[in-house]
Amino acid sequence: MASYLAGSEVTFRGYTDDQGDVYARARPGYRQDLYKIITDYHTSTGGILGTLLDIGCGAGTATRELGSYFQEAVGLDPSAGMIAAAKSIGGRSLSSPIRFDVSTDSELGSNLSPPVSDGSIDLVAAATAAQYFDMAAFWAAAARVLKPGGTVALWRGSFLHIHPSTPNHQRVQAALNELIDEIQRYKNDSSNNGGETFEALPLPWTMKDPVAGFDQESFSRKVWNEDGKVPSDEEFFLNHQILDLNGMEEYLATVSSTARWRQANPEAAGTERDVVKVFTRKVEDILQEAVVEEGEERITAGMSGVLLMVKKSN
Template sequence: MSQQFQREKTFSAYSQNQGNAYAQIRRDYHPNVYQTIIDHHTSTGGRLDTLLDVGCGPGLAARALAKHFTHVTGLDPSEGMLATARSLGGTSASSEPIRYEVSTAEELGQDLSRSSIEESSVDLITAANAAHWFDMSRFWLRAAKVLRPGGSVALWNSGEMRAHPSLPNADAIQAAIDEYQDRQLKPYREVGNIMARNRYTDLLLPWNMSHPMSDFDEAAFFRKDWNPEEDFFVGLPEADLGTFEKLLATHSAYTRWAQAHPDIAGTDKDQLKILRKEIERLLRKAGVKEGSEKMKCTVHGTILIVKKI
């Protein structure tokens, strides 16, 4: 099985200012998400010595998981994102600073100018909302080399945020969001965006490659689909509309739309601002007082864990 690959060019080109803005608005994953990963990793023989967080961005997952590991490295192709990650810092369980380096998921540190990631040295590889941008065939080949036997690869994504059924006028609000997504952002979606919306159902796994890999245990494959009522992010499902607008503005498809429409991006003609006003109108129509409008969402998260033999 082969899989179309389209290299990510939006987040990887972020400046530090963009990285800072991304880190300020993006929510961290709920402790239950991290605990699910650690529990499965350790219960299946995984050690807690070395963590490699790939596509780490500003370092949310690396910092959250660092307390469990002796050594932690975050890799990302974006210097801007890594500048933000370094400014936020973080230390491992041994009080060692988290190391942040420029590298792609396909190289996994092999391209570092100094102290590259050694073979059979990593216990857990993680990728939070990032694997849909990887060339998975090359990623799995490199992961098989750097993982220790019994090591794990944990990949997770948040799927699609949708209006919570308890939200006043939820159906009409969801219809407005769907129209915005389909009419404005669809031309700016890439393969990775679609894969993320589909909750990794078509993400390439090592036993589905055109040359299936025997390094990973298909029988031990673990998938958990989050119940919409379970917490996947800290601080959701409810947020004020200003925060909700800023969250949607961090999506790569919107970033590409804004780059294609610099004359109206950020103005009253910006389609995201028009969507926010429409949500406000629909909430007030349902009896919510002006100034009290909030967006309540469901998140359909997914975790995949693959074990190295």
């Protein structure tokens, strides 16, 4: 999962190994159904499950999950701290240990020794990271490293939405919206590249200077639980989790806008006036008003999600 890319999102550039470990613990993975959709699309359109390249891999969660379908897998991220965390956790593809290295969306491993070779990759994936990409540079790099008939799969989740099964869920959602409004004042302008459902994400053929080599006819875009809508008896498709108060705090601490809020408000960061602490205390009160016992406060939450898939021409 992504941390930041190519200098547009620098919040995590200085992450230490320990911070990378915290990020890995707090950030959940994705459902296997997502990876099945990706691999089915890839193979049904002529791709093979040879080598995966996950760019913006963060601590390597999606690299490990999707890499289990491939003979080989490479996870790349510009953050040395994230890559250190990914290496400490490790992981294997079908035939070998996953390679984790420091590289950007415009390089896709060309800076490494040995480099990621041109025409060597079957599928390029990015979980959340494309919102930070220099898309012109990325598409050019993807065209270079992909084999003919290879696939690019880009997906992202929204900020958390509260599931209707959570007691007093509408009030919890309102408290979460207040938190989002506050921390979004500190967001990087590049962090919503393409919109929450990638409706405006530049594609190879929509660039001012189009990038040749991709097949527009086979383009696929899927959206799930748009605007957080989910029936009370169903789960969020992309990611569905139950969080206690500590889990909420850990997750929210990994959001880049939270980190920037704390950088801008050092006197409040980590105290009872911290923006995340204020939110969790509100949630605690709201849940206890719904007769949830002290110490048993939990929220069920998930994300709306979008997946774009693009084929390199044969």
